[in-house]
Amino acid sequence: MKIKSVTLHVISMPLKKPFVTHLQTVKEREGIIVEVQDTEGLCGLGEGVAFSTPWYTEETVKTSYHILKDVLIPLMNNKPFQHPEEIGKRFEAVRGNAMAKAALEMALWDLYARQQQKPLWKLIGGVREEILSGAVIGAGDTEEMVKQAEELVEEGYQRIKVKISPESDIQIVRELRAQFPALSLLADANSAYSLGDKAKLQALDEFHLEMIEQPLGIDDLVEHSILQKEIATPICLDESIVTPHDMKSAIHLNSCGVVNIKLGRVGGYTSALEIYHLCRQHHIRVWCGGMIEFGVSRAHNLALSTLEGFTIPGDISSSSNYWEEDIITSPIVVNNGVVKRLEGAGIGVELNRKRLSEVSLSKETFSSL
Template sequence: MKVERVSIHKIKMPLKQPFITALNTVHERKLLITELTFQDGTVGWGECSAFDTPWYTEETLDTCLHVLSTYLIPALYEIGEFDHPKAIHALFNRYRGHHMAKSAIETALWDGYAKSLDRPLFQVLGGQSGEIEVGTAIGMQSDKEALLQRIQEAVDIGYKRIKLKVKPGEDLEVLETVRSHFPDVPLMVDANSSYTLADLNHLKKMDRYNLMMIEQPLGSRDFVEHAELQKVLDTPICLDESITSFEAAQTAIALKSAQILAVKLSRVGGLAKAVRIHDLCKRNGIEVWAGGMIESGVGKAHNMALATLDGFAYPGDIAASSKYWEKDIITPEIEVQDGNIILSERPGIGYEINMGALKAHTEETLEY
């Protein structure tokens, strides 16, 4: 394989409704869509899922674009021909961090590589089943009625797990309301690092609500205090923001900071790094699930392929295209049926790019 051209599409996609978390409210999603054209004419597609400001991670779309154009794309051309996407990591490792920028190239390489083999990406990664269970995340709502309506809509679609965003002052009362209406729905909460260890007794009260997990209750880079909290909680802790690398996952496991890890391939540097974390967790009896970051269909398709690996024990945050977008940039759009997504058997990510939709959302295309 040899890359002959790199195109980066800077796109902006308005959400159907704002997505509200403890940290920020997202009204529109700006993304970088990477298009790699190989010597044989094959095209691979990837995505940079950083946000436009550093509210969630240190990386932003601007920092990613700088790193891509200044370092990573030249490194990609430097490698010349290569046999496998993993080969790019030897070059990329000379540059510390910038995982989302690296993932934007690496995922497109995987798509092109799978297409060159005439195989679906999920099979190339080692997935055994072309069907995955999925859940959905529901942002904070303006009132209880709106929240209950969003949950009912998700239940009607058949999502296998509901994730609620919580923060201090908007947590126990919310859970009380939800559990009174939905006593049996598989439910978890995501705090986005909005609590401290001083809230231990308060967080302990969440045990009464039969939650699947509490995601990232404490600091985004913390492992020690999460370990202390997990000792006293009956509810499993899930680390999300803390899992930025294979080494971070090792630390979490060694310190017993959590019972579950959320793996976001873009945050850890791509598919190869995510698979390595999956394998580590499987060896150590730690369950994982595939997190989402309000991606376009391109990013979701890569997440879906990753989620087919057998260590992903929980439904991932991989909602239907129609949840967020009036029109996605892939065709056909991603659909959820009875809480499941059936992956395409076509080569690569299994979806074509809707060039009309891509053009409509594109603010600028850069060629390298």
């Protein structure tokens, strides 16, 4: 792959409504859009999904930008390569910074697929024509959360994820289950609980949740293994799974029954595909999580979700769920709870240059020649 340049766009857009968890309220979403151009003029797109502050992981937009500019782009340019997987492996020499790695590696995978004139989903082995879509309800009072759920169900979403914490769990889950007895419902704790809250988590079993996502510490595998033996509801690991080694450890410890695979959290496709295959080999269910993304990352999530085994509805809601106007020319649209895979080359979307310019905070291009 002969790379001519890499361009980093730092952008910011207000959400249509604040996204609330017990950790953070997000009103304005910053991010990094990565363009990788080859010597023939083709461009691949990636997205850095770190937040402005380190509430989800230790990475931020500023630290990701520094790592991309000063470490990863020079490392990519260090010697020739033929396939983006080589870069995924090359980046293993850099500790952490998974979201920065993913942003550049995703762009390279998109470019590689465009060079082959094939959809990216086909190159990674995808088969699913339709992707099941779920949506997320941010934390709030019970009445407000039920109203959000009603609106999402009316739009056709087949799975609702609700944010919970020890201060707000049983009541909202009970109300949602009463209102929607057949709905696929899962709870996301974002590490709000400890083993001392075991009784609270056991009390959620009666509501037949699809799963409880990341109830304990963000880097924990051992206590999740202990908890899984004490509750009937499957545990889904999110923040705890960053590398394939983490996945192997979780399998060995029986720490979970489900894994949420996020390209940004695990460092891109090379790592994500290895984690996916480990899960398939050990009968652990998988689904694709979201990060309040812009359209570029959302399109990459669609490509990943075409893989066999992604049968749980993912966090792939319509662009209009978050944004008045997205930064891609063809916004992602959910119809009756499903999204059609994108058939164009690469990730199947292009940048809306006018909208990108309107929301850009900065732009910097780095030569690779």
